[in-house]
Each structure stands twice: as C-alpha cells, then as structure tokens.
Amino acid sequence: MSKSFRIGIAGLGTVGVGVVKIIQKNADLLEQRCGRPIEIICVSARSKDKDRGVDLSAYEWVDNTEDMAGIDGIDAVVELVGGSEGVAYSLTKQALENGVHVVTANKALVANHGYELASLAEGRDVSLSYEAAVAGGIPVIKALREGFAANRISSIYGILNGTCNYILTDMRETGAEFEDSLVEAQEKGYAEADPSFDIDGVDAGHKICLLASIAFGVKPEFSAVRMTGIRRITGIDIKFAGELGYKLKLLGIARDQGGKLNISVEPCLVPNSSPLAAIEDVYNAVFINGDFVDTPLLTGRGAGEGPTASAVVADIIDLARGFKVPTFGIPADKLKDPVFIDQGEILARYYLRLSVVDQPGVIADVSAILRDYNISIESMVQHGRAPGQAVSVVMTTHKTKYIDIESSCVLIAELETLLDFPCVMRLEDEL
Ligand SMILES: NC(=O)c1ccc[n+]([C@@H]2O[C@H](COP(=O)([O-])OP(=O)(O)OC[C@H]3O[C@@H](n4cnc5c(N)ncnc54)[C@H](OP(=O)(O)O)[C@@H]3O)[C@@H](O)[C@H]2O)c1
Missing domain, CATH: 3.40.50.720 (NAD(P)-binding Rossmann-like Domain)
Known part of the structure; x- marks a missing residue:
C-alpha cells in the first residue's frame, strides 16, 4: 500500500x-x-x-x-x-x-x-x-483559479454571507424589521451571539478580498476593502425595492474599472430578473464575468459543518x-500591488431614500440640489400624503459618480425638511 x-x-x-x-x-x-x-x-x-x-x-x-x-x-x-x-x-x-x-x-x-x-x-x-x-x-477558489484560468476576469459579484442573506430574505418575506430578523437568525443558529463581523460586512470583505486577488493577480489588501453592512436597512427599503422591481442583497463586489479596482461590500438593489435575486436564505452565490466563459453563476451552501x-x-x-x-x-512574487479606484469616481445608478416632512416645496428643493450636481432622477416613489408629517420618498438616479451623490446628500441633509441623513444604495442593473 x-x-x-x-x-x-x-x-x-x-x-x-x-x-x-x-x-x-x-x-x-x-x-x-x-x-x-x-x-x-x-x-x-x-x-x-x-x-x-x-x-x-x-x-x-x-x-x-x-x-x-x-x-x-x-x-x-x-x-x-x-x-x-x-x-x-x-x-x-x-x-x-x-x-x-x-x-x-x-x-x-x-x-x-x-x-x-x-x-x-x-x-x-x-x-x-x-x-x-x-x-x-461551493468550490469557487478552484473555479476561479483553475476552471476559469483561461479568462480575463472583469468583475465578480458575490452573495458571500449567509447570515445577511437570511436576514434580508426574512425581512422581505415577513415584513419584519432588521433587529427582529437578526434575533430570528440567532435563534436558528445562523448568526453568532456577536453578529457584527457578519452584519457589518467584514466576513464578506475577507472573502471578496481573496477572490479579487485571484481574479486580478494582486496581493490581498484587506485594509483597502470598503465595507458597508446591513444594519441601516429598514423594512421600508425592502418594500420600496420590491415596488421598483428589485431585491436587496449584500454584495461583495470586485470590479476592474479601466485598470483600477473597486473592491467593496455593500447592500445593493439587484433586479428581480437577475439570477442573484433568486439566491435566498442562507445560500451563497458567486457571479463571475470572464471574457470567454461569459457569466457563470456558482451557488450552494456557504457555511455549516458538512x-x-x-x-x-x-x-x-x-x-x-x-x-x-x-x-x-x-x-x-508576481502578484501586483492593487491600484484602487477612488470611491468618488465609481459610476453607478443609485437609490436614495429621504425621510422628509411632507410639505410643499420639499421635492423641488431636493431636485434643485441634485440638478446642481448633474444628477438626473429616473423615478420617484412616495407612499400616500401626510401633510406636516414624516414621509419616505425614494428616488432612483441615472448613472452618476459617487462623489456627486455623496456631496448632494450632504446638502440635502441640511434642508430643514429632512429628518435623517439620506439612505443611499447602489442599483446593480447589469447583473
Ligand atoms: N462554521 C462554519 O460554517 C465556517 C464556514 C466557513 C469557514 N469557517 C472557518 O473555519 C474556522 C473554524 O470555524 P468553526 O466554526 O469550526 O469554529 P469553532 O466551532 O468555534 O471551533 C474552533 C475550534 O478551535 C479551538 N480553539 C479556539 N481557540 C484555540 C486556541 N487558542 N488554541 C487551540 N485551539 C483553539 C476550539 O477549541 P475548543 O473546542 O476546545 O473550545 C474549537 O475546537 C474559522 O476560521 C472559520 O472562519 C467556518
């Protein structure tokens, strides 16, 4: 033997x-x-x-x-x-x-x-x-490093944290708020007693950092990964996303934009027609864009003993x-130092949720600020009217630079009618 x-x-x-x-x-x-x-x-x-x-x-x-x-x-x-x-x-x-x-x-x-x-x-x-x-x-390291080795990879989008995906699925299906769905996840053993690594995007950040290194031949540089978790997501966001034809997913993103890398973890709106929108509960998925293999999607259980x-x-x-x-x-010794794109230069469509006092002129004020930053609004949704009361207004934009969205939100937040800092999330229509 x-x-x-x-x-x-x-x-x-x-x-x-x-x-x-x-x-x-x-x-x-x-x-x-x-x-x-x-x-x-x-x-x-x-x-x-x-x-x-x-x-x-x-x-x-x-x-x-x-x-x-x-x-x-x-x-x-x-x-x-x-x-x-x-x-x-x-x-x-x-x-x-x-x-x-x-x-x-x-x-x-x-x-x-x-x-x-x-x-x-x-x-x-x-x-x-x-x-x-x-x-x-899911054998995603092997797939990327060996199975797709013939391809130049332009982007990877992953649902990489089962805890977050479970919470977002539960919020949508039951109408629960974030804290209640988190408790539910903890009771089912899907979330740790201290869930911060999962819900703040750190766990997904580690994973997308590794995938980016293999895909782009760069040294893993975890400290440069931008991470936004799901703590700020409300039931209203999930509902508005649904009305607009999207689901909310925490995505690990690794994208080559003209030789510069965008490596981040952030909640994004994914169209219902995207295969990633169908990945629910604790399941994980990785969507890879290669120049010859096209867009394979790998999916399965991302954690657990077996x-x-x-x-x-x-x-x-x-x-x-x-x-x-x-x-x-x-x-x-052939791995390169990654060159990151300045976050402000990232071009995307955005979802903006504003919590405002319902009174004449609010939308005109917001629109004027957006116009000054050359941001054009694609759609707007408001639920009912409540004169003098708080209401949520959601706008989606055409493609714009993040710096313009960020700068305009700072000004919008200063309006007297704004009750909270705007909630901004990326729309990922090309998935
Ligand atoms: N659980 C998952 O679904 C999953 C999925 C993907 C990756 N991972 C990764 O797999 C690894 C293990 O995860 P796990 O879930 O199996 O963790 P776990 O259940 O907490 O087990 C950790 C083990 O390490 C031992 N240990 C802890 N500190 C030690 C120390 N200072 N010296 C010696 N032994 C020590 C513990 O010993 P005692 O048992 O004696 O306390 C325990 O047996 C982690 O890196 C995790 O990120 C886990």
Whole structure:
C-alpha cells in the first residue's frame, strides 16, 4: 500500500469535527481518489475533555496546538481554529516554515496575511490551501483559479454571507424589521451571539478580498476593502425595492474599472430578473464575468459543518494526490500591488431614500440640489400624503459618480425638511 498522507487537525469545533467525520466515514473512497489513505495522526483544541461526538481515541492529542507544526512525519496541518492572529497565524507560519502544507478555512487569516504566507509556502515548495474560506461548500477558489484560468476576469459579484442573506430574505418575506430578523437568525443558529463581523460586512470583505486577488493577480489588501453592512436597512427599503422591481442583497463586489479596482461590500438593489435575486436564505452565490466563459453563476451552501468540511477535505485530497497550484493562481512574487479606484469616481445608478416632512416645496428643493450636481432622477416613489408629517420618498438616479451623490446628500441633509441623513444604495442593473 502507498504511504498514507498524514495530517493533523488543529481546532475541533464545527468544521474540525466535520472534517474528522468525512475522513472516518469516507476513508475507502478518499483512498481510491487519492491513491493512498488519508491518515489523521494528531488533533488539538483548547479543551481535551470536551465530548465532540466523534471518536478521537486513535489520534495523538497535542496539548500545545502550535507544536503541531513540528510533529514528526506530518504532511499537512489543517488549521480550523480561526482568527487572523494568535494560534492560527503562528501555527500556519511555523508549519509552512517547516515545509508542511497548510489547509485552512480561515478567511480572516488569508485576507490579512495571504501575501506573506503565500510567499513563505511557495519558498518552501508547499501549499497554503483555503477553498473553504470562501463560500463554504461551493468550490469557487478552484473555479476561479483553475476552471476559469483561461479568462480575463472583469468583475465578480458575490452573495458571500449567509447570515445577511437570511436576514434580508426574512425581512422581505415577513415584513419584519432588521433587529427582529437578526434575533430570528440567532435563534436558528445562523448568526453568532456577536453578529457584527457578519452584519457589518467584514466576513464578506475577507472573502471578496481573496477572490479579487485571484481574479486580478494582486496581493490581498484587506485594509483597502470598503465595507458597508446591513444594519441601516429598514423594512421600508425592502418594500420600496420590491415596488421598483428589485431585491436587496449584500454584495461583495470586485470590479476592474479601466485598470483600477473597486473592491467593496455593500447592500445593493439587484433586479428581480437577475439570477442573484433568486439566491435566498442562507445560500451563497458567486457571479463571475470572464471574457470567454461569459457569466457563470456558482451557488450552494456557504457555511455549516458538512459543506465547509467538504471543501477542507477537497484541499486535503488535492495535496495527497500531489496537486499543487500557487496560492493566488500566479506565483506570489508576481502578484501586483492593487491600484484602487477612488470611491468618488465609481459610476453607478443609485437609490436614495429621504425621510422628509411632507410639505410643499420639499421635492423641488431636493431636485434643485441634485440638478446642481448633474444628477438626473429616473423615478420617484412616495407612499400616500401626510401633510406636516414624516414621509419616505425614494428616488432612483441615472448613472452618476459617487462623489456627486455623496456631496448632494450632504446638502440635502441640511434642508430643514429632512429628518435623517439620506439612505443611499447602489442599483446593480447589469447583473
Ligand atoms: N462554521 C462554519 O460554517 C465556517 C464556514 C466557513 C469557514 N469557517 C472557518 O473555519 C474556522 C473554524 O470555524 P468553526 O466554526 O469550526 O469554529 P469553532 O466551532 O468555534 O471551533 C474552533 C475550534 O478551535 C479551538 N480553539 C479556539 N481557540 C484555540 C486556541 N487558542 N488554541 C487551540 N485551539 C483553539 C476550539 O477549541 P475548543 O473546542 O476546545 O473550545 C474549537 O475546537 C474559522 O476560521 C472559520 O472562519 C467556518
């Protein structure tokens, strides 16, 4: 029998336990596919005594997780601890320095330290694999890095956070407000007790940062990703979007605009006819625009034990087969520094929701400010009349530069009849 591929699993939470289950249950299949057995030789987590619902008795327990990098004969460390710093970072770095492959599901780690770690891995002729870090069970890293490698990519749009997609779907279907749908997501186990990484767009930011690096051959630069989450979205926005023929989605956007990159996460209005509008609940999707492949859409479950562990084991299988590609598709020393487009220069159509006192002249004042910035209004919706009371007015614009929308909103907010700063969101009609 061929020599087994020997791995250590660091982190035995949701994903770590899922990986153990797959390797135990599908051992024969994995052996056939790799041409040799995959053997777990050691495991580690914080607490040795916790019952994790799987039999770990055959594996060496590593008390100090970071020591796993130096275990004799280990071929790959599977890092499933999480976090961009601490144990995850030091274990990964040490393993790569020791010439040991690393498989991880840790988007924060790769988005923050990807260039350094990729350089280290490639210098030692080992892999840093992270399929599970983006969109869980959907093999989007492999698709972009290998399947679509023949294409020049012009844009990627992704629904990359299942928690946010669940909340936005629930708000639309039930008419609930954001806070109520968040509680519902927490009760169903779709949102953490502290949900800020998800709802503020940070999680999706890590993911789109990685996809942009592969698509455009640039170093991942997470600190430059602009992120706006979904906290400010109200039931009224969802309703108005519906009336205008759109759904609200939190999109990760990576777009090449004339050689400059727009990498952001923001709530956008997506037309009902777009395939992305059909992605509901906790599902994820990635829409890629390549010059020859056209616009493939990959969709599936973006998180959870089974789908995420499935992606981790796929990376382990690749390594056991001896298959290796550069971390970001091209050698790390050939990755360019990204050049970002100035946010103000981004051309798009916009949705503007104004909370105003319903009195004569309000719309004329707003229109005059927009006209001064050369912003033309495409449509306007107001629900009923309530003289002297607060009402919401929604306008959609033709294509305009963000700087003009931003500047006009500052002036609009100063009008006496405005009750709140305007809510501005991008309309993504070309999806
Ligand atoms: N869950 C998902 O659906 C999902 C999807 C995609 C990607 N990911 C990524 O996968 C990774 C793991 O996520 P998870 O959901 O499995 O996390 P989790 O359930 O919280 O598990 C984390 C594991 O790491 C261990 N751990 C934490 N701090 C440690 C430390 N200082 N030293 C040693 N072990 C430590 C914990 O030990 P104890 O069990 O003893 O406390 C636990 O076993 C993260 O990078 C996450 O972003 C998760």
